[in-house]
Amino acid sequence: MWSYVLRRLLLMVPTLLGVLALTFAVIQFVPGGPVEQMVAQLEGRQGGGETAARATGYRGRQGVEPAQLEEIRKLYGFDKPPLERFWQMLKSFARFDLGQSFHHHQDVWSLVRQKLPVSISLGLWTFVLSYLISVPLGIAKAVRAGSRFDAVSSLLVLAGYAIPGFVLGVALLVLFGGGSLLAWFPLRGLTSANWDELSVGAKVVDYLWHITLPVTASVLGSFAVITMLTKNTFLEEIGKQYVITARAKGLDERRVLWRHVLRNASIPLITGFPAAFIGAFFTGSLLIETLFSLDGLGLLGYEAVMRRDYPVVLGTLYLFTLIGLVTRLIGDLCYVWVDPRVRFD
Known part of the structure; x- marks a missing residue:
């Protein structure tokens, strides 16, 4: 396994260099750069x-x-040739110096730290709610496969998957954000203007009050994938011989499902867990953040591209690509942790 890990770590270097080189080359031909502006x-x-x-x-x-x-x-x-600028950028990135923003006049690390709480709020709630709802729902659908409950729930989750998040966000604002009908939730921001004056309990309530609509718009589309994956893996395991043997021995159905089937059926879910968890901290949804006036990583990336703020574009690309590569490696190693029969050779 360690030789496999070493090979994967070594392969990250050319992958990372390729992503940065391609993006840097494209930037050289994009008009409207900082000098022109x-x-x-x-x-x-x-x-x-x-x-x-x-x-x-x-x-x-x-x-x-x-x-x-x-x-x-x-x-x-x-004032320097492109190759020299690219080499200087790589040396800075090797020291984890992501550079200085042209527009914000501060280092990229500071910008990421400032915008991260908003993206964490959206991503983490989306991640937690998706797994807490989708996994039990998928198990229930597998147990009741072919029933009316299975058909109706499939229709609902697939309809939610088909509706774009920003369209649902607009509908939520119109219906519950004071657009046309009810003014139950605020239109923008994560907190109220008098946040500092509130007590601890009032701050929690205020935060949940503000985050309800953005999280609802973000989470609805993520139910379908996890729910259907859970259902299909459970159905596959339920039909195997060891389940039939356990039932023949008189084991309780609940014990068969939760102690035997769940462990084997959870392999695809657990191996995708690291990527989903890390993604919750570094995922920015541009349309949702713009719609609800949330200043997060999605809006930062969009503004950086539009303003040709190249240090922010390349710095965040380097950071997120590196995190993505490491997360994929951790996800692969989870196969061995969940199923010791897996061998990388």
Whole structure:
């Protein structure tokens, strides 16, 4: 197993380099970069749209002196060749220095830490509720396979899976956020304006009051995958010989399901657990965060791309790709932990 782990760790290096190199190469050809935006501001225009459209050679930069343009390029590090900039970026990333944001004027680590609580709130609640509801529901569907309960519950979870989260979010705001009918929940934010003045109990209630609609919009679509996976794995295990033997010996049906079937049927669920758990901390839903005015990682990434804030784009990409690769390795190792019969060779 250790040789397998070593090989996987070594394979992470070219994978990570490939992702960064591809993204860095694409960035070199994207118009409207920080230099063009600064030139546009100096020329008195709002935004870099016009200059970005004619970025090649910076034609039309009347009013900006060559020396001033060179200072701008040096300010953003574009005075060096692309390969040199890429090599410097890799050396910084090796020290886990993610760089300095062009727009926010602070290091990328600080930005990630600032935005992470919002994404944790959405992701963690989505993760917990998905497993707490979907796993028992999948077991119940497997036990009652072919019944009316199975058919109706399948229809409901698949309908929820088919509805996009942002569409459901709009509907929830219209129905329960004071849009047209009921004003039961707030429209935006994770807390009220007087959060600091509230007691501990009132803060908990206020937080749950604000998070209800965003979490509902995020979690509904995740029920279907886990529910159907649980149902199918249980059905497969229930039909095996050891279950028939246990029932023939007179074991209680509940004991057969929860002590024998569950252990074997939970292998796909447990092996996917690390990725789902880590993803809960670093998953940002742009549309949900924008819809409910939540300033999280999803909105940070979108704004970084739109503003051509390349250190944020590349820094967060490096961080999340590295976390994703390590999480996949942990998920694979969970196979051995759950089922000792698995051999990586």
